[in-house]
Amino acid sequence: MPKVSVYNLLLEMIKHEENFGAYWIYLALKKGYLQKEDDPKRIYDVPFTEEEIAEIKAMNERDVLGINRIKLYATSISDAKYALYFARTPYDAQMLHSNIYGSKPTKWHSIYNQHKYTSILHNETNEEIYLFMLKERIKEFPYYIGEVVVENSASGVTV
Template sequence: MGRKTVYTLLLEMIKYEQNFGAYWIYLALKKGYLQKEDDPSRIYEVPFTDEEIAEIREMNQRDVLGINRIKLYATSVSPTQYALYFAQTPYDAQMLHASIYGTKPTKWHSIYNQHKYTSIYHKETDEEIYMFVLKERVKEFPYYIGEVAVENVEEKSLVN
């Protein structure tokens, strides 16, 4: 494996959806505080102002680097079961759901930020897998993940 650089660290942060760190490096490169070939330890030396930190947060909110284009959506299929989908929009998930279940639910929950480090048993691959790893493996979206049981119906939190 090649030498670790600021640029390879940026790519890893994008891949593993470490948004704040990715935007930190991106802005530092853009402003000339860092160069692509710098040692990654240099990221701690970047003299960002409060305004620049606000700019990082704003870029993250707008998803400038396209880190979070695919989201995890859930919709209820029974009082204790939810169908899960990777999709760009709730509409994309809704259309796939309609082709699988024959209905078009209108209530969708965007749950990726809360559950990207949640592991599930995935029948298709016969393995326990983290959501962010499964998302990386999927080649075509929208994608039906399957159903999960809700442990506490009153809180409607997805737990596996």
């Protein structure tokens, strides 16, 4: 079993799209506050300033590590039904949608941050899987996930 290190933790955070933690470790390594081989518990001892915290947030916004290149997009195909796609851009999703449905909707919703921990029943494998895990398995993008029905309820919208 490999020794757990700050670097291993960084790779796991990138894999599981834990952006703030990944950028925290990345900047701490870059500034020399941590070394790759350090025990992960040392991340709590990093003396970041307010300016460095702002730098972490800015790196996250710019997606410096390329953590969020593939997004989850949805477009309406009827009153309560949406088609879901993994794609780099809304345009990529639109072109795939056009091939599947024969139309090019112009209204797209980026919903990955709200639904990466949502589980779906995947038709191809007949398994319940979280969207972030499904994204990890896909080799080629854009990718058509399928259709979902959105129901209005007293507690809000459910998928």
